[in-house]
Amino acid sequence: MGRALRPALSGPSLLALVSLCGCSVPVAANLDEPNANQAVSLLDQGGVAADKERDPEHEGRYRISVLKADAAAAIGVLARENLPPEASPGVLEALGAGGVVPSRLAEQARLTVGVAGDLEHSLRTLDGVLSARVHLAIPEKDSLATDVPTDRPSASVLIRHRGATPPIAAGEVKRLVAGAVPNLAPEFVNVVMTPSLTAPASASTLSRLGPLTVSRGSSALLRLSALVVVGVNLSLLGVIYFLWARLRRLELTQMESKAVGTGPSGRPHK
DSSP states (O other): OHHHHTTTOOTHHHHHHHHHHOOEEEEEEEEOHHHHHHHHHHHHHTTOOEEEEEOTTSTTOEEEEEEGGGHHHHHHHHHHTTOSOOOOOOHHHHHHSSOSSOOHHHHHHHHHHHHHHHHHHHHHTSTTEEEEEEEEEOOOOOTTOOSOOSOOOEEEEEEEEESSSOSSOHHHHHHHHHHHSTTOOGGGEEEEEEEEOSOOOOGGGEEEETTEEEEHHHHHHHHHHHHHHHHHHHHHHHHHHHHHHHHHHHHHHHHHHHHHHBOTTSOBOO
């Protein structure tokens, strides 16, 4: 929004507008670009104008900023849509943490956590999925045992999605999870899908202010700021016109004085 105003305003006008509008405040930070784009889209659907910008504290990451008057509404929309998503370690992160020589049990536990995290990441990339949790129960395998273990792996998946219709069928989720865990059959995967009952606010809460689209909560402040900017510009024009008129009168007075002080021959009167 600030970029859209910059070409039209400069000097005192821009300073007046910035001081009256108040600084924008970040409502989400340290986001990757897909999550940042999704947050901007969801805020727009929720009636809050947002801006995606580079996060100065995290290289290669983004943050979302809104006007101070819209911060509470923006935080509510992002919390309802589970953005930013809760971080879950993947296989590489899970195996990278721990002691130098981890035990076999600790290694299996970290591997289980990492596989579950990767599955959650995959499910969250689906359009309409707000959150996903995967719980894996993988029995410990004894490498020295010769008999087939009686305990089989199992899994439970909880998905919260937008709207009444799930974005993915339960059978597809079962096949996805079973394919990531050795010896896990799809029938041993329990899937629970819950819809988000709170619908996002209508986009009609956005209003137009010239070429800008802002939330209604900010439109009144922007209109007042625009009126003040116009008043400042008119005042500057008035001062410039006053100075020009005074200078013009001085020039005319000097010309009249010279005309009165010289005769027809161009010589001064005695």
